[in-house]
Structure formats: structure tokens, C-alpha cells
Amino acid sequence: MLRLAVTGAGGFLGWHVRVLLRALGWPEPIVLTRGDLADPRLVAAKLTGGVDRVLHLAGVNRGEPADVAAGNVQLAVQLAEGLKQCPDPPVRVVYANSVQAGNGTPYGDAKATAARLLAGAGVDLDDVLLPNLYGEHGRPYYNSAVATFCRVLAEGGRPEVHADRELRLVHVTDAAARLIGVPTGGSWDPAMPALRIGVRALADRLTAMAATYRTGEIPSLPDRQDIRLFNTYRSHCFPAHYPLALPRRADARGELVETVKAHGGAGQTFCSTTRPGITRGEHYHLAKVERFVVLRGSAEISLRRVDDAEVLRFPVSGDEPVLVDMPTMWVHKLVNTGADELVTMFWTNELFDPNRPDTWPEPVEAARSASLAVSA
Known part of the structure; x- marks a missing residue:
């Protein structure tokens, strides 16, 4: 060091x-x-x-x-x-x-x-x-x-x-x-x-990536350069393009929500439950694409760019599911703000590797100087 x-x-x-x-x-x-x-x-x-x-x-x-x-x-x-x-x-x-x-x-x-x-x-x-x-x-x-x-x-x-x-x-x-x-x-x-x-x-x-992503669909990401080009494009979309409403279909049986449509490349989906007042996250990624979708309950998603001071907050609810994709190099967290259990779906573009998790701990609310932050 x-x-x-x-x-x-x-x-x-x-x-x-x-x-x-x-x-x-x-x-x-x-x-x-x-x-x-x-x-x-x-x-x-x-x-x-x-x-x-x-x-x-x-x-x-x-x-x-x-x-x-x-x-x-x-x-x-x-x-x-x-x-x-x-x-x-x-x-x-x-x-x-x-x-x-x-x-x-x-x-x-x-x-x-x-x-x-x-x-x-x-x-x-x-x-x-x-x-x-x-x-x-x-x-x-x-x-x-x-x-x-x-x-x-x-x-x-x-x-x-x-x-x-x-x-x-x-x-x-x-x-x-x-x-x-x-x-x-x-x-x-x-x-x-x-x-x-x-x-x-x-x-x-880049035009093809943008056209696919406009409705929240994930473009084909076959290699690391495509992933990094996509992350670069997403950095210019954030925060104005989020949250993005998800298609919902309902009938007598219940409702269906389309959360991820990926056009190619690896991916992993998992769901979690979170008790009232509990926080998940408090970390950032350097390359991983990560999507949050709250399916039941209410929550707040908070994000802060590394070495910046401003915290952006998105209130989300399972009553009206939306997607929020975490931009790389932004610290983020999810907090259950409701009285009931929170159900959240997460998707990442890669299979989790415990030896290379690309997960770097840092609190969202940390007081960082914004004087050296790069303007977008």
C-alpha cells in the first residue's frame, strides 16, 4: 500500500x-x-x-x-x-x-x-x-x-x-x-x-444500446467492453431517467410484472425480504449492473456518487412497481420505510463470485467533500 x-x-x-x-x-x-x-x-x-x-x-x-x-x-x-x-x-x-x-x-x-x-x-x-x-x-x-x-x-x-x-x-x-x-x-x-x-x-x-434500454430492457452485454460502454451510457441517464415504470398485467388470478428483459449475456436474479426499518446495501460497484424492483411494501432507495456529498432519494412502492438501476461508482442503499415486510427483486448482469464480488462497502450518508467531484 x-x-x-x-x-x-x-x-x-x-x-x-x-x-x-x-x-x-x-x-x-x-x-x-x-x-x-x-x-x-x-x-x-x-x-x-x-x-x-x-x-x-x-x-x-x-x-x-x-x-x-x-x-x-x-x-x-x-x-x-x-x-x-x-x-x-x-x-x-x-x-x-x-x-x-x-x-x-x-x-x-x-x-x-x-x-x-x-x-x-x-x-x-x-x-x-x-x-x-x-x-x-x-x-x-x-x-x-x-x-x-x-x-x-x-x-x-x-x-x-x-x-x-x-x-x-x-x-x-x-x-x-x-x-x-x-x-x-x-x-x-x-x-x-x-x-x-x-x-x-x-x-x-451506443445508439442500439440506448434504443433497447429506453424501456428498461437490458441490451446484449457479451463482454467487458460492452458492459463498460453500457455503464458509461447509464451514467449520462442518471438520475433523470429513473425510476422507470414497469409493465403490469392483471386478471382474476392476480398481477404479473415484467422486471427484467435481458437480450444477451450472463445474469442472476434473487429476491429478499426486509423487515421494517432495516437497511440493505451501503456499498458501490465498479462494473456490475444492478437493478432494484420493490414488489411488496414501501422503501426508499438512496444513492450518492463516490466522493460527492449530495444524496439522491427515490421513494418506491410495490403498489406501483418501478425499476431503479444502480449506476456504477454510486454508493447505494435500500431502506424499508413501511410497517410491513418488504419484498425486493434484485438483478445483476453477472453471476456472483465470492472471490470477486465487486462490492465495496461505504455508507451512503457519509460526509464527503464535494469539492473534487467530477461534474457530469
Whole structure:
């Protein structure tokens, strides 16, 4: 277990790094803000004693080419100067570089220059060339085409493809695992397996997922990349698309409720009873798709995004069954708010594996700082 410091902790990659650290049970990282980086003495003070590794994630990805280039170089200069003034520096700097480094563009050449500057800071450098990253809560029109397409689809639009080319996409949790330096787990792979797909094919795949999911049906999820693309899309649907009413059919015999229609892939269904006032949950998942449907009684489903403070609440009842799908990286719980026993159906997209449960305990009502949370 290492003690880390992180630049760019409030960005897309930074948030996912902090979520994975939370799941691993590692200490909260020391955060170096851009204001901190402007003062080499402050950087040295924060890094002196007890910090094993610095993850340099801060960067400038969008803007005027000259500003993008200058910004990436400046951030590296500032961190390198702070490291040089550190009497007891970290053992290693891990740099979130880009596969575009040195490709002749202002951005690519600036990323390559930043790597050389960090290599000259007197600390071992792990220069990680990252491809296009995608994942939950990426910023549309900024982080990736995946985020843009997902947001457009979630808002009822259709993605526009202006130029088709092959993309090499890596899920951001895999990138976080590579940067942190942890072995393969149930929900991450530091080898960063990539999805190679054309822009048009990506738009078509996400469009098909969205069309199937619009009524609550689960699209075919044959592999981990499909699951992660689906989770990314769902992150842009939450919370506006929930709860979703379920079809009900009644006759003289009673009622029938269609709770899950899955078009392909694994899955497991189970039911529970919960006594009045009792809580279930208080955890989050990194990759698992999980559905709650209350069939009898009344309850409240509460959710909070990891490292955020706001708690969202959904009152639900078996009198009018609805589905609420738990977004990945959101802590959630279910509380029986009625006077009678609660009956709930749960569905997940994978068979439960006690050795890799993808269930990370954390209270929903925990007081967390929202200052570093990524905006959706």
C-alpha cells in the first residue's frame, strides 16, 4: 500500500483514480492543485516525507493549440521544480502521457516535452502513454467521443459522425489501475485492454444500446467492453431517467410484472425480504449492473456518487412497481420505510463470485467533500 500524491485530482481520470484507491482501501491521496503547483516551495512541503509516488494527471486537452501546448509544459515545469526543491522526494513520478506524444502537433509535442522535463527532475519517471479513455461521468464535448455520444443519446438525440476513423478506447478504471500500479482485479486490468472500433461503429453500437434500454430492457452485454460502454451510457441517464415504470398485467388470478428483459449475456436474479426499518446495501460497484424492483411494501432507495456529498432519494412502492438501476461508482442503499415486510427483486448482469464480488462497502450518508467531484 503506497502513499500517493496526485495532480489533476478533480478531473475525469483523477476522479476515477480516487474511486479505485477508495475501493482498494488505500489512504486518501495528497492533492496538488494548480494553485499549489504555482509555488514550488508548497509542492516540496506537501511531498516531503511519506509520499511514495506522484501521479501527474493534470493537463490541458482542449483550447487554442498554443495555449494547450504552453499549459502542458508549464504544469510539468512547475512539478519538476517542486520535486527539485524537495529534500526527501518521492521515489517515482507516474506521468499520464498520451499516445499522441511527439506526433508533431502542438499537443503531442508538448506532452513529449513535459515527459523530458519530468525525467530531468531527479526522480524515477514512469511515462505511461495512454490512448483515448472513456468511462462513467466523462465530460461530453471534452473527454471523449464516447461521452459526447452518450450524452446526446441520453437527451434523446442521435450522434453525428463527421469523420470516421479507428479509435483505440481504454476504460478509465483500467488506466487508473495501471497508473496506481496494482495487479489485475475483478473489475480492472492494468494491461489496459483496448477496444478498437470506428467512430461510426461506436455511434451505432451506443445508439442500439440506448434504443433497447429506453424501456428498461437490458441490451446484449457479451463482454467487458460492452458492459463498460453500457455503464458509461447509464451514467449520462442518471438520475433523470429513473425510476422507470414497469409493465403490469392483471386478471382474476392476480398481477404479473415484467422486471427484467435481458437480450444477451450472463445474469442472476434473487429476491429478499426486509423487515421494517432495516437497511440493505451501503456499498458501490465498479462494473456490475444492478437493478432494484420493490414488489411488496414501501422503501426508499438512496444513492450518492463516490466522493460527492449530495444524496439522491427515490421513494418506491410495490403498489406501483418501478425499476431503479444502480449506476456504477454510486454508493447505494435500500431502506424499508413501511410497517410491513418488504419484498425486493434484485438483478445483476453477472453471476456472483465470492472471490470477486465487486462490492465495496461505504455508507451512503457519509460526509464527503464535494469539492473534487467530477461534474457530469
